[in-house]
Amino acid sequence: MNARILSPLDRLLIGLERALETVAGNPEAARPSPAADVDEAEMDDTERRHAAGLMRINHTGEVCAQALYDGQAALARSEENREHLQHAAAEETDHLAWCAERLKELDSRPSLLNPLWYAGSYAIGALAALAGDPVSLGFVVETERQVEAHLEEHLDRLPPQDDRSRAVLAQMQADEVRHAENAKERGGIDLPFPIPSLMHVSSLVMKTVAYRI
Template sequence: MTALRQITPLDHLLTEAQRALDTVFGNPPASRPYPAEATPDVRMAAPERRHAAGLMRINHVGEVCAQGLYFGQAAVAREPETRAHLLDAAQEETDHLAWCAQRLRELDSRPSLFNPIWYAGSYTIGTLAGLRGDGWNLGFVVETERQVEAHLDEHLDTLPPADLRSREVIKVMKIDEARHADHAEHAGARKLPAPIPSVMALASKVMKTIAYRL
């Protein structure tokens, strides 16, 4: 019987590099149907279309960041259960990434030019959060997802009324994000101390401001 080859640090490095390339430069497929498939694509005026594209570009960047965060956190998670939780959530975030990319194409727009920077920064933050221990790791998931829920609510309020397809995508994303936070809480997440949530909110505001246009 041939012995199984042991996974080496180089194997892990190559895996993480492939994940980064797929997220930033690839077009990873969704595992679930596109939420807006049966929703009519209503014609919008040019300013409304640009505004909708800006919001969906923010959401696409958010999913790029989510991939970086979750993969970074999973890479240093101490317990297999925590790692599995993070990778399961990352798979649903991959669906969101694919859906946002599709909606951007429908709006004749494109992802953010700074996606490599967003991913690298998020992966670094995720790794640092994970090194504090699984309780803090999961606490970071909860805070991240709660903040994402809030900005998705803002987008539902500010999307052009005619943009029904973006609205359907965001609704499903919001449900998923809430579930990720709930699962992390039940798995033993610790509440992040001040000023970490405020710093996260400030960083998110900077990202959204830039991604809306670029």
């Protein structure tokens, strides 16, 4: 049988379903958590709150990543690039599920503002896609580079004994590096000034707020 060609309405409904699953659902990872075989460490209340704040930031970052990829895939110019973006989004779902699991282990919760983060990131992804696939893929490259850098920062800031969180972030970092390399190989361009700087400022705002709320 030939694959069904999705109409704009079909894509809209699928997008709404994915948004609900990302923001309010219970995402399931296709890969086991990197922390599965790592023992839980003893931490005092201050250390647990700090670790939870960092993991809440990373969970929110994965919500934003899902939204960016969904927005880009919805308006991708070529089917090949749409499939590439959707494949990357599937791996980001693993990250989302791992972070959600770790937050529960730390007796914490995701950011209350995740619906807002999702909506804003989806709009940014859609705008990047409207600019054409090279710009859209370049946006992926720059996003993943900045995520890689902030994950490196969080690996240093976690409580020294929190090896479970550290295992999750290390695997996420490796995946983000690969996503950036793949997007670059597919023709992603370097984004012009001041876009990378604006992305960095937006990320700082998100991290500051999500750590607490």
